Amino acid sequence: MVRGCGAGGRVAVGHLEARPEGLPHGVAHEAARLGLFQGLPRLWTYLHDITVYKDRAYLAYRDQGVIILDVSDATRPKMISQVKWSPPEQGNTHSIGVVVPKHGGRPDLLVVADEIFQCPYGYMHIIDVRYERNPVQIATFRLPVNRHCPPGTPQSDPRGIHDMDRMIRGDIVFSSWEASGFWAVDISLGSCHSR
Numbered sequence: 364m365v366r367g368c369g370a371g372g373r374v375a376v377g378h379l380e381a382r383p384e385g386l387p388h389g390v391a392h393e394a395a396r397l398g399l400f401q402g403l404p405r406l407w408t409y410l411h412d413i414t415v416y417k418d419r420a421y422l423a424y425r426d427q428g429v430i431i432l433d434v435s436d437a438t439r440p441k442m443i444s445q446v447k448w449s450p451p452e453q454g455n456t457h458s459i460g461v462v463v464p465k466h467g468g469r470p471d472l473l474v475v476a477d478e479i480f481q482c483p484y485g486y487m488h489i490i491d492v493r494y495e496r497n498p499v500q501i502a503t504f505r506l507p508v509n510r511h512c513p514p515g516t517p518q519s520d521p522r523g524i525h526d527m528d529r530m531i532r533g534d535i536v537f538s539s540w541e542a543s544g545f546w547a548v549d550i551s552l553g554s555c556h557s558r
Contacts, residue, residue: 411478414459414529419443419495421473423456429475431495446490446498455479457524462531462550469495474536474550476524482512484523487538489550504548506540 412423418435428447432440448454457478461470471493477485487504508522527538534551 412458416461421459423459426454428456444496458526460527460531479523480521483509
């Protein structure tokens with residue numbers, strides 16, 4: 364199934380919701396011929412979404428977290444790094460927002476959403492990517508229900524983060540939290556506070 368696409372600068376990337384070995388034969392053959400999966404990890408999870416900024420693609424790879432690719436040559440993407448929190452925590456990386464830097468270069472921060480449909484639901488991760496070969500989670504933003512599950516919490520009533528702006532300008536991240544509403548989160552100085 365075609366899941367979505369991302370575009371940035373002169374690069375446009377589309378993606379399918381499948382592992383490389385799960386792609387239709389014609390697509391898999393062409394991808395292998397172009398070397399599109401060369402150097403990428405063989406994952407048992409799947410790519411959910413892509414955010415492209417300049418010559419970088421940020422992949423939301425479900426339980427594998429965030430994978431950063433160099434797409435300066437779009438026919439030969441190269442894996443730069445990966446950051447994940449699963450295990451020990453449950454992870455289901457859904458989407459990635461780039462905090463657009465005022466200096467005009469590559470981003471210093473990413474904002475990542477985990478889509479988890481059971482308590483304690485998904486929450487927001489702030490990732491420092493200044494040294495992109497070693498990205499580090501520096502903060503999180505959680506609602507009270509993301510910290511623990513009160514007795515009687517319905518499992519079919521998701522309350523975690525779902526999505527946010529893909530290109531974040533400034534210190535406020537606008538985010539949607541399924542049954543928990545719409546939140547504006549201040550990420551200045553690497554800390555997270557709701558407004």
